[in-house]
Every structure is written in structure tokens, then in C-alpha cells.
Amino acid sequence: MTWLDALGWTGTAILVISLMQARVLRFRVLNLAGSVLLLAFNGLLQIWPMVALNALLAVINVWFTVKLLRTRHDTATYQVVQVRTDDGLLEHLLRLRAEDIAEHQPDFDVGALAERDYAFVVVAETQLVGVVLLDGDGDTAVVRLDYVLPAYRDFTPGEFVWRRSSMLAEHGFRRVLTSPQMVDDYYPHVGFRREGDRFVLDL
Numbered sequence: 001m002t003w004l005d006a007l008g009w010t011g012t013a014i015l016v017i018s019l020m021q022a023r024v025l026r027f028r029v030l031n032l033a034g035s036v037l038l039l040a041f042n043g044l045l046q047i048w049p050m051v052a053l054n055a056l057l058a059v060i061n062v063w064f065t066v067k068l069l070r071t072r073h074d075t076a077t078y079q080v081v082q083v084r085t086d087d088g089l090l091e092h093l094l095r096l097r098a099e100d101i102a103e104h105q106p107d108f109d110v111g112a113l114a115e116r117d118y119a120f121v122v123v124a125e126t127q128l129v130g131v132v133l134l135d136g137d138g139d140t141a142v143v144r145l146d147y148v149l150p151a152y153r154d155f156t157p158g159e160f161v162w163r164r165s166s167m168l169a170e171h172g173f174r175r176v177l178t179s180p181q182m183v184d185d186y187y188p189h190v191g192f193r194r195e196g197d198r199f200v201l202d203l
Helices: 003-018 024-045 048-071 088-096 098-104 110-115 159-163 165-169
Strands: 078-083 118-124 127-137 140-148 175-178 193-195 198-202
Touching: 003 024, 024 048, 078 159, 088 098, 088 110, 088 127, 098 140, 118 159, 159 165
Parallel strands: 140 175
Antiparallel strands: 078 118, 118 127, 127 140, 175 198, 193 198
8 A cells, every 4th residue: 555545545534533522523523634644645646526615614614713713702692591390391301311411420320300409401593402400409509510511612602501600699509519429520621620529619
């Protein structure tokens, strides 16, 4: 196999792998890398229709990647909506994703959804991207679930619940605690601090 063959096969492999990604940002980055390699490959072989196709794919992927990165912390893109804890659509979503939730937060009981005190969903336009469930304990809100749909795992949509601390303060909360089983690298980046086996956010 020549280096040119290797270039073509590598670009093809990356392009195929990109199509298997559930995460939006990861898909765009890998698809961009594959398109660039195939652009070079077809350019060296002077296959101009494929050069044009991969150039167009590369431009599209760059545009979407930049947009995703620019809006990942944008409050105009992501909105937090409080819903009833016995909301039928919310229950359907959590039951549908029960196995994934159990993998990432095994201490959460999907069947006990209605027993939670507060439920918030994070939406990007019309797309539901995350769910946060809280229990109230005096002036403290305890996080029972902080779940993100797989497509948005390269982002941290839960942060919009914490950044809108006035929404939680209106319910009388002065701080937020995560459960001991909930460990996530993003909490320190949105104002939480480590306290023993939990993360704490002062409102």
C-alpha cells in the first residue's frame, strides 16, 4: 500500500466512523477530518467532482462546528423550563433512557420520578437536551438527576439550570448539593466546589 492509498483509506475510515457518532460535535469534527483527508486524496488524483464534494462537506462541517462551539454556553440558545414532576412526556423520556441513566447514575430510580420535588428540562429551540431533578431539604436543593441526552454530551446543558440561580432562589434555596454518587468534571466549571463526596453550589 502506498502513502496515497493510506491517505484515501484513512479518510474513508474516519468518515464512516463519524457517521456512527451519537454526539453532534464529535460527528462534525470527525466528518470534517475525513472530508479534508479525502479532499487531499482526490485532489492528488485529480478527481475533481470528488474534490468539489469533499470541499463542500468540509465547509459545511466547519460552519456547523463553529456554530456549535459559539453557542454551547449561550443562554439565547438553551432555555430552562420547569415542568411538573409527574409530567407524562418527561416520564416517557426517562423510561425510554432508563438503561443509559442507570449506567451514568445508578442510584436514580426512574420509577420514583413523581416523588421528586422539582423538575427542569433544558431545551435547544424545540429539542429537549437535558433533565435536572431536585429534591428540597429546607434551603438546600439536592440533585437527584442531572441527565444529558447522548447527542449533547459534548456540552453541559445542565449548567443553564445552575447559572439561572435566581430561578432556584425563588424557591427558597440557598445552596445546591449533588448526591455522593454523582461525579462530573463539569460541576467545578459552573460554580460548584468540592465538599467531601459531594459538589456544592452557593446561590
